[in-house]
Amino acid sequence: MPDSTTSTAGPAAASVLPAGAAGAVEAALHARRSVRAFLPQPVEPALVERLLAAAARAPSGTNMQPWRVHVVTGAARDRLCDALVEAHLAGQGEADPDYAYYPPQFFEPYLSRRRKLGWDLYGLLGIGKGDKERMRQQHGRNFRFFDAPVGMIMTIDRRLEIGSWLDYGMFLQGLATAAVAHGLGTCPQAAFAEHHRTIRRLxxxxxxxxxxxxxxxxxxxxxxxxxxxxxxxxxxxxxTTFHTD
Structure with missing residues (x-):
């Protein structure tokens, strides 16, 4: 597990939350959700940097900090999105993921949870069972970052092991939670790993x-x-299992 020690000493009070902050932190954790539709309102670059700096306080084994982030906005974002949508519509990428996110075959209880999420989302969007074309179109919205003005591509050094991937998850959680505190939303999107070759070109x-x-x-x-x-x-x-004796 990540080493909780630090190499730079600081004031002890720096790790103590101000009065009432615990409730705010918990509220942000409960409020976080995957947002799949965004307003065109821009996000100030300084705020994006502030969120990343906060997320970078995530613990990591021996302070390795394995996360790497590519932020795309404006014309760079549009070029990437256009290329990814084109690749998606052409059926490219799905057979060549950068890594296996899901098991080759789902099993319980994970299968039921996955299915419920899909039907709950499609129900809100009016997508009926068997409407594969609309499902495909909805999946394709991933590649426009659901119209968010800021897109991020997260990468990690291929030589690192599973421990660093666990650390990466804590970084992503910190980023998503910090965003909520500023009235922003996020959506982590594994779909981009399917199109890593298109991403590498841009x-x-x-x-x-x-x-x-x-x-x-x-x-x-x-x-x-x-x-x-x-x-x-x-x-x-x-x-959870609590062991007391």
């Missing part, structure tokens, strides 16, 4: 880096039906 990402995921960042459009989706979580008792 961004300076070598074969020595794995495309982990993308992340959309922006101000949520709360009038969009897909943003009414609130996913369920199993109770703590279902995944």
């Amino acid at each position: 961004l300076p990402i070598g074969e020595g880096e794995v495309v982990v995921c993308g992340m959309a960042l922006g101000y949520p459009d709360w009038n969009a039906p897909e943003n009414r989706l609130v996913t369920e979580r199993v109770p703590v008792a279902d995944f």
Whole structure:
């Protein structure tokens, strides 16, 4: 597990939250959701940098800090999105992912959870069972970052092991939670790993880096039906065992 020690000493009080902050942190954690529709309102570059700096406080084994982030906005974002949508519509990428995100065959309880998420989302969007074309179009919206003005492509050095991937997850969680505190929304997007070759053509990402995921960042459009989706979580008792003796 990540080493909680630090190499630079600082004031002890720096790790103590101000009064009342615990509730705000918990509220941000509970409020975070995957946002799939954004307003065109831009996000100030200084705020993006601030969020990344906060997320970078995530723990990592021996302070390795394995995360690498490519932020795309403006014309750079549009060029990337256009190329990715074209590749998606051409059916490219799905057979050549940069890594296996999911198991080759789903099993319970994960299969049921996955199916419920899909049908809950499609139900809000009015996509019926068997409407493969609309499902394909909705999946393709990933590659426009769901219209978010800021897109991020996350990569990691291919030589690193699973421990660094665990650290990366904590970085992503920190980024998503910090965004909520500023009225922003995010959507972590594993779909980008399918199209890593297209991404490499447009961004300076070598074969020595794995495309982990993308992340959309922006101000949520709360009038969009897909943003009414609130996913369920199993109770703590279902995944936790307390040992006292």
